[in-house]
Amino acid sequence: MSEQLNQADANDATAQASATDTAFEGGATNIETGADASASSSETLAANETVSTNDPWAATEAPVDPWASSETSSDADPWSTGASDDAAANPWGETPDSSVSWLSDAAPAEAPTSFDWLNPFSEALIPLDEWARFGLDWIASTFRVFFKMISVPIELTLGNFEAWLMQVPATIMIVILGLVAWQLAGKRLGLATLVSCIVLGAIGVWEQSMVTFALVLTSVFFCLFLGLPLGILLASSERASSVARPIMDAMQTTPAFVYLVPIVMMFGIGNVSGVIVTIIFALPPIVRLTILGIRQVPVELIEAGHAFGADRFQMLFKVQLPLAAPTIMAGVNQTLMLALSMVVIASMISVGGLGQMVLQGMGRFDMGMATVGGTGIVIMAILMDRITQAMGKADRAKHIPWYKTGPLGLVSSLFESKGNAKSKHAQNH
Numbered sequence: 001m002s003e004q005l006n007q008a009d010a011n012d013a014t015a016q017a018s019a020t021d022t023a024f025e026g027g028a029t030n031i032e033t034g035a036d037a038s039a040s041s042s043e044t045l046a047a048n049e050t051v052s053t054n055d056p057w058a059a060t061e062a063p064v065d066p067w068a069s070s071e072t073s074s075d076a077d078p079w080s081t082g083a084s085d086d087a088a089a090n091p092w093g094e095t096p097d098s099s100v101s102w103l104s105d106a107a108p109a110e111a112p113t114s115f116d117w118l119n120p121f122s123e124a125l126i127p128l129d130e131w132a133r134f135g136l137d138w139i140a141s142t143f144r145v146f147f148k149m150i151s152v153p154i155e156l157t158l159g160n161f162e163a164w165l166m167q168v169p170a171t172i173m174i175v176i177l178g179l180v181a182w183q184l185a186g187k188r189l190g191l192a193t194l195v196s197c198i199v200l201g202a203i204g205v206w207e208q209s210m211v212t213f214a215l216v217l218t219s220v221f222f223c224l225f226l227g228l229p230l231g232i233l234l235a236s237s238e239r240a241s242s243v244a245r246p247i248m249d250a251m252q253t254t255p256a257f258v259y260l261v262p263i264v265m266m267f268g269i270g271n272v273s274g275v276i277v278t279i280i281f282a283l284p285p286i287v288r289l290t291i292l293g294i295r296q297v298p299v300e301l302i303e304a305g306h307a308f309g310a311d312r313f314q315m316l317f318k319v320q321l322p323l324a325a326p327t328i329m330a331g332v333n334q335t336l337m338l339a340l341s342m343v344v345i346a347s348m349i350s351v352g353g354l355g356q357m358v359l360q361g362m363g364r365f366d367m368g369m370a371t372v373g374g375t376g377i378v379i380m381a382i383l384m385d386r387i388t389q390a391m392g393k394a395d396r397a398k399h400i401p402w403y404k405t406g407p408l409g410l411v412s413s414l415f416e417s418k419g420n421a422k423s424k425h426a427q428n429h
Helices: 002-048 128-142 144-167 170-185 187-202 206-235 238-253 256-267 271-295 299-307 312-349 354-364 367-392 406-428
Strands: none
Touching (some): 144 256, 144 271, 170 367, 170 406, 187 206, 187 367, 206 238, 206 354, 238 271, 256 271, 256 312, 299 312, 312 354, 354 367
16 A cells, blocks of 8 residues: 555656656747747837837837927937927027037127118227237236336335335424425415324324325426426427427326226236326426426527527526426426326225225215315315425525525524624634
8 A cells, every 4th residue: 555655656756847847848948939039029129210128018119209309319308308409309499509608608690781881980990999908918018027127116216205204203294394394485384284284193194194195206206307307308309399299298188097007007006006107197297397498588598698608508507497497396386286186096006095095985985084085185285286386486586595594594594693603702802
């Protein structure tokens, strides 16, 4: 009985093994059949230019989208617009190139238009702006060393004036300025100078006033250094004067703001550039009035000088310049006023002083600061105007040397009185 059961179990195991082998063979056959079918399907899809997927539930043919273009991409976003060159992909026009920024993209070139004789100046005919830009760039890059050489003496002179005015205590400086005004213009203007300096310190603009005073002194110094020799030269030559006259006309009539841009490009910003702008603006009056004063000297006096054997330099320094001194001092007065008027304008290129206070007050809408700075400028302008006018008055009737008047005359008279007393005492003994 047991042997029969064992024989039945063996037969069952043999049947199961043969079924398993049959299943494996069928699976391999199916796999081979599936591979053949897959290859056949791939060939069919390639022929139809469609994309096959490994999803068994996907349809063999993609549904047709009536709004899609004829060419699609396998990795395209179904919600994106696509970057197709076809006009149908964008019903509002061509698709812009994303690599070019619309902010930096130049405007499209306009179609050339014919010249309109009825409106000929609708566009610029002469590209003056391009010429000026190119010329200034070329000058600034080519002559940079030359401009640096020009700025060095101006910077040294301005630094010395500013250091001297700022380092001296205010009380001592007020006394010195009062004595100088007394010596140059008399006691009344000396006293007015003392009171005005005290007012400048009381309203809190003493340091700014000294900076402005240093700028004006430096500008006037270089105007005199350049203007007086140039005026003397032009007074002796009518041809040179006719050449220089239109240049000086342009220097005087050109608005002061126009000077700022080229000067900043050549010399940078700061007090030196402000001095150079002021020199250009204030130079013509001293040149013009020097020419006028020398040419107004009477011919009789010149002939008398030649008759007494005066040479050219003696005629200039002993006849022409002394007689032309009132007119030349009028030119100095005008140069001072123009230099002081440039203080506020030059503050736009970082020039310090009272002008910067006025500019800051206007920028901040602080009328108090602007009023204080403007008051300081007015006080300084009135003082300088009165002093230079007094210096220009010709007083030939008294024939008193300048060192015999003012505080110097007072000191010299004290020494003379002591000397006379000693001489009388010696004579008595």
